[in-house]
Amino acid sequence: MFGRIAGRYDLLNTVMSGGRHYAWRRKAVDLVMPSTPYKNGRALDIASGTGDFALDLALRQEVAGVIGLDFALRMLPIARKKAQKRKQGATASFLAGDAHNLPFADNTFVCATVGFGVRNFIDVPSALREIERVLKPGGKVAILEIVRQDGRNPVARLFPIYFRYVTPWLGSLIAGNREAYTYLPESVQEFMSASELKELMHAAGLKKVTVSSVAFGTTVILVGEAS
């Protein structure tokens, strides 16, 4: 499914978030930046898609290089092309792989990001344990995700209605794929709330988990630290 929408994925992200997803990613990257002694280590972007998060990480002086990993083979060339266009080919590389079985040794990365990916994982607890495993102790992960609403915030309660009716229409208009963008609101409805995801991060061994809301709480940035 992700392969089929790869070509129009960026445009839809921008339209659906009103262009805000760039700022959300920058905020998430700020929250995971390593300090001494981990400065200049390697960073990992999981479920990297077209590579926006990986390329934001690669802009930062605090990290020496970034790997973006995704299992959708049609996403990877788009990410690589974007890296070359932005002259970031030397600092960001893209690799095929599964978030549930990361092809890296323990304690490899100083920080990690996952943007709009966790909701699609078939086994979220095991993918979170994998993230914790490949991070160096004290290394941070930021998870940017649209979450199921469990609060009383009225804007956030209206959001599922917008999402259910407008998103498939946009998907059909812009990406020519109504099915993928019908899956999106359904996947959010079936997904976890921010507090449930926070619990799972704790259970995976991530410490000091914080939750920051963006987009009126419909989207969150969860940050946790490897033990």
Ligand SMILES: C[S@@+](CC[C@H](N)C(=O)[O-])C[C@H]1O[C@@H](n2cnc3c(N)ncnc32)[C@H](O)[C@@H]1O
């Ligand atoms: C909605 S896109 C997000 C792309 C990008 N991270 C972003 O922030 O725009 C979800 C991505 O997760 C990838 N994905 C889903 N499950 C995965 C898994 N188990 N392992 C690796 N990638 C996965 C998909 O291929 C897709 O590219």
